Amino acid sequence: MRNRSEQTICAISTPPGTGGIAVIRLSGPGALQLAQKISPGLLKKTIQSHRAYFSMIRDSSGELLDEAVITYFEAGKSFTGEQVVEISCHGSEYISEKIIDLLVDHGASLAEKGEFTFRAFMNNRIDLVQAESVLSLIQSQNQASARVAMRQLQGHISRKFESIESRLTWCLAHIEASIDFSTEGIDVVDPLVLLEKLKALRQEMFILVSSYRSGRLIKEGIKAVLLGKPNVGKSSLLNLFSEDDKAIVTPIAGTTRDVIHGATLFEGLRFTLSDTAGLRETRDEVEKIGVDRSHKEALRADIVLYVVDLTSIDAQEIRQQLQSVAGPLIILLNKSDLVSSPQITQAREILQSLIPTLEEKDTILTSHLDPDTRIRVLTAVKNKLGQMNVMDEAVVTSARQYEMSKYSLDMLDVSISELEKKMGAEFIAMYLKESLLSVQRILGHVFDDQIMDRVFKEFCLGK
Numbered sequence: 226m227r228n229r230s231e232q233t234i235c236a237i238s239t240p241p242g243t244g245g246i247a248v249i250r251l252s253g254p255g256a257l258q259l260a261q262k263i264s265p266g267l268l269k270k271t272i273q274s275h276r277a278y279f280s281m282i283r284d285s286s287g288e289l290l291d292e293a294v295i296t297y298f299e300a301g302k303s304f305t306g307e308q309v310v311e312i313s314c315h316g317s318e319y320i321s322e323k324i325i326d327l328l329v330d331h332g333a334s335l336a337e338k339g340e341f342t343f344r345a346f347m348n349n350r351i352d353l354v355q356a357e358s359v360l361s362l363i364q365s366q367n368q369a370s371a372r373v374a375m376r377q378l379q380g381h382i383s384r385k386f387e388s389i390e391s392r393l394t395w396c397l398a399h400i401e402a403s404i405d406f407s408t409e410g411i412d413v414v415d416p417l418v419l420l421e422k423l424k425a426l427r428q429e430m431f432i433l434v435s436s437y438r439s440g441r442l443i444k445e446g447i448k449a450v451l452l453g454k455p456n457v458g459k460s461s462l463l464n465l466f467s468e469d470d471k472a473i474v475t476p477i478a479g480t481t482r483d484v485i486h487g488a489t490l491f492e493g494l495r496f497t498l499s500d501t502a503g504l505r506e507t508r509d510e511v512e513k514i515g516v517d518r519s520h521k522e523a524l525r526a527d528i529v530l531y532v533v534d535l536t537s538i539d540a541q542e543i544r545q546q547l548q549s550v551a552g553p554l555i556i557l558l559n560k561s562d563l564v565s566s567p568q569i570t571q572a573r574e575i576l577q578s579l580i581p582t583l584e585e586k587d588t589i590l591t592s593h594l595d596p597d598t599r600i601r602v603l604t605a606v607k608n609k610l611g612q613m614n615v616m617d618e619a620v621v622t623s624a625r626q627y628e629m630s631k632y633s634l635d636m637l638d639v640s641i642s643e644l645e646k647k648m649g650a651e652f653i654a655m656y657l658k659e660s661l662l663s664v665q666r667i668l669g670h671v672f673d674d675q676i677m678d679r680v681f682k683e684f685c686l687g688k
C-alpha cells in the first residue's frame with residue numbers, strides 16, 4: 226500500500242453478488258480522467274464536486290455497457306482526501322467486474338484491502354483510531370456497537386487520547402528541561418505540580434483501559450453458556466432466549482450431545498448463547514466428548530448460566546460441578562412453575578450455603594413457560610457484566626488500542642512511583658517517553674523529538 230499514492234486505485238465497494246446497484250470507487254489523482262475514459266459523455270460536461278451525473282459506460286470499442294450514476298468528489302473534499310469518483314451501476318457481478326476491467330485497462334490499479342481508509346489516514350483525514358472505527362462500523366451487528374463505532378469515527382475517543390498526548394508531552398518536556406538546566410540551578414517545574422498532573426493523567430488512562438471490557442462485549446457480543454446436569458431445562462432455555470427452536474428438547478437425559486449456539490439481540494446488545502451436553506459421569510463415548518466440550522465452552526464464555534432443576538436439587542452434585550466455574554456466574558432456578566415458594570426458599574438456602582458469596586441477584590427464578598424469564602435473565606447478565614450503558618462514553622473496543630493504552634498506563638505508573646521516590650529526572654523521563662510513545666502509536670502520530678520547542682514557547686529563559 227505504501228508508495229503508491231500517485232496511483233489511482235479502484236474497487237467494488239458493495240458486497241459480492243447480485244443487488245439493486247453496485248458501487249465502484251476510484252481514488253487518486255487520475256480518478257476523474259479515468260471516469261471520463263469509460264464514460265466519454267462526461268467530457269462534454271463541466272464536472273463539479275459533490276454532484277451526480279447520469280452517464281453511459283462504454284467499453285473500449287464504444288459499445289454501451291451500462292447506464293450509471295457517477296459522483297465526483299474533488300481532492301481535499303473526499304473521504305480519502307484525494308480525487309474520488311463513485312460509480313453506481315446496475316448490481317450485476319458481470320457489469321461491475323467489467324467496469325473494473327475497463328478501469329484497469331485504462332491505467333487504474335486494483336485497491337488492496339483497506340486502502341481507501343489507509344489513504345484517508347495518510348492524508349490526515351482521520352487518525353488511526355478513527356481508521357479502526359471505520360472497520361468496526363462496517364462490522365457492527367447491533368445498535369450498541371454501531372453507536373460506539375460511530376462516536377469513535379467522529380473522533381470522540383481520539384480527542385481523549387490527544388488530550389492525554391498533549392499533557393504527557395508537557396510533562397515530559399518540563400522534565401527534560403529540568404535535566405538540561407539542573408546544573409544551572411533553575412527549577413523548571415515543581416515536582417508536586419508534576420506529580421499531580423501525572424496522577425490525573427493516570428486516572429484518565431485507567432478509565433480508558435477499563436472501558437475495554439465493556440467495549441469488547443459491546444463490539445463482539447456477550448458469550449453466555451448454559452451449564453448444568455442433564456434434563457434441568459438448558460435446551461428449553463436456549464430456545465426461549467434465542468426465540469428460536471434451535472435445540473432438541475426431550476424428557477430423555479443426554480439428548481444434547483454437542484454445543485449448540487443461539488444468538489439474540491436485547492437492549493441493543495448481541496448475546497451469543499450456547500447450550501451444552503448435561504454434566505454427568507457417563508460411559509457413553511459420544512456423550513463423554515460432549516461433556517468435555519461443555520467444560521471448554523464454559524472457559525471461553527463471558528458468563529456461566531448454571532441451571533438447576535428446582536424439583537430435584539442435589540447439593541453435592543452442584544458443589545462438584547461448580548468447582549470448574551471460575552468467572553462470572555448466575556444460577557438459574559429452573560422449572561419454577563412446578564414448585565411451591567417454601568421449596569424455592571429451601572433451594573436458595575442450599576445454594577447460599579454452597580456459595581457464601583452468592584448474592585440474591587445472582588439467582589434467578591426461571592421457567593420456559595414464563596415469558597418474562599428471557600428479559601429477567603438477559604437483564605441480569607447485562608448487569609452482572611458491569612457498566613454496559615457506556616454507549617455515550619469513550620470506549621476502547623480494539624485490542625490494539627487496549628494493549629497500547631495498558632502499556633502506556635503501566636509506564637505512567639512507573640513514572641509516578643519513580644517521581645515519588647525522588648529518583649533522577651532521567652529515569653522518569655525515560656518511562657514517560659515510553660508512555661507517550663504508546664499513546665502516539667495509538668493515534669498513529671509520529672513521535673517528534675521537538676518537545677523542547679514547546680517548553681520554550683511557554684516560558685522564556687530570562688525568567
Ligand SMILES: Nc1nc2c(ncn2[C@@H]2O[C@H](COP(=O)(O)OP(=O)(O)O)[C@@H](O)[C@H]2O)c(=O)[nH]1
Pocket residue numbers: 454455456457458459460461462473474475476477478479480481503559560561562563591592593594
Ligand atoms: N414444567 C417445566 N418443564 C420443563 C422446563 N424446562 C424444561 N422442562 C422439561 O424438562 C425436560 C428436559 O428439558 P431440556 O430442555 O431438554 O433439558 P436439558 O437436558 O437440560 O437440555 C423436557 O421434557 C422439558 O419439557 C420448565 O421450565 N418447566
Ligand SMILES: [Mg+2]
Pocket residue numbers: 459460461472473480481500501503
Ligand atoms: Mg439439552
